[in-house]
Amino acid sequence: MGQVLRHEVLSVLLENSANFLSGEEISKRVGVSRAAIWKHIKELRNEGYEIEAKPRKGYRLIYRPDRVATEEIQNELSTKLFGQQIRYEPVAKSTQILAHQWARAGAPEGSLVIADEQQAGKGRLGRVWYSPPKTGIWMSLILRPPIPIQQASHLTLLASVGVSSAIINQTNLPIKIKWPNDLLLQGKKICGILTELRGDQDKIEYIVLGMGINVNQQSDHFPSELKEVATSLAVQGKQSYSRASLIAEVMKELEYYYLLYLEQGFEPIRNRWESLSDLIGKKITAKTPQAKVVGVAESLSSDGSLMVRSGKELITIYSADIDKE
Structure with missing residues (x-):
């Protein structure tokens, strides 16, 4: 529950990063006390967020760490x-x-x-x-x-x-x-x-x-x-x-x-x-479970396999390790 509330506090700060928001306003939006808001802001600072606090103005997010939360x-x-x-x-x-x-x-x-x-x-x-x-x-x-x-x-x-x-x-x-x-x-x-x-x-x-x-x-x-x-x-x-x-x-x-x-x-x-593609039009070596195919990668087929021209033969590659020549 605490993590969910912290996420909500951060979302409010992210949405209003250009402006200060009072603790009272944040508490109204999140639905918790101002004391709880202070606790979550402290925890966000511990995670690397820089949150400016000014008397009578409130809080403003000024730096976000590179997180994927x-x-x-x-x-x-x-x-x-x-x-x-x-x-x-x-x-x-x-x-x-x-x-x-x-x-x-x-x-x-x-x-x-x-x-x-x-x-x-x-x-x-x-x-x-x-x-x-x-x-x-x-x-x-x-x-x-x-x-x-x-x-x-x-x-x-x-x-x-x-x-x-x-x-x-x-x-x-x-x-x-x-x-x-x-x-x-x-x-x-x-x-x-x-x-x-x-x-x-x-x-x-x-x-x-x-x-x-x-x-x-x-x-x-x-x-x-x-x-x-x-x-x-x-x-x-x-x-x-x-x-x-x-x-x-x-x-x-x-x-x-x-x-x-x-x-x-x-x-x-x-x-x-x-x-x-890095391959189309290039000479490649395709190592399939059955054999090694050397040729030019021509196109992708309608089923997603790779079409390789080897001499006069057009070979369909379904699975392979491929190297460019």
Whole structure:
């Protein structure tokens, strides 16, 4: 209960950050005593917020730390659906695990799980995703799309388009997509996307869309085995970024492309994906479970697979580790 009230106090301060608000006014809006307001303001200061206090004027928020708590994100949101319900954990084993639990319990579409730190973040093919505290965005979005289960792969590609567009909007950095869903910056991984679904026969019960974005890590934050293959927005952009603002932008862009997909199908998603691709028109080596394919990546098929021209043959790649030549 105390945390909920503290969130409400912060929301009031965020909404009125240009002006002083009296303790009496805040107490009216939140519905607690002025003594309780003082207690919550003290706790917010302990979390890194700078709150100016002046006699006969009241309180004014003058500095916000880079937090991804619920009230910080919802203050930035412009969506109708995505991110309207948020569960925030300072530390979690994995946001994917929490999102699956919430989805099975009936969480509505667009519900979002966020952690400031993951102890066992999940990547594709069972790999571990490096998720240090208070630097990146580690989150999972619950979807309940009314589509056949055979089209679920479209959502992975849609996610890479939405997240790429959001990062570009916020940073102006040249994000590229490596098939199917890694986001690259100057050839290094900036974001991973993991799509997991639960369904029965042809029906999707729900999809959990996991996203890990390297935002404010510095070069020395990465383990030695990752320094050559991973980077962050802060390293490449030479500045730090508001994680809450970026999350809100990701929710906006994902919601836009998701609703576009439900209305118009995969074609506009495919066109946008190809325009952001790091592979189309490039010579690649695709290591599939069955063989190694060397050729030129030509296009994305209607089912989301990668079409590769090898000599005179056009080969369909469904799953592979891919390297550019």
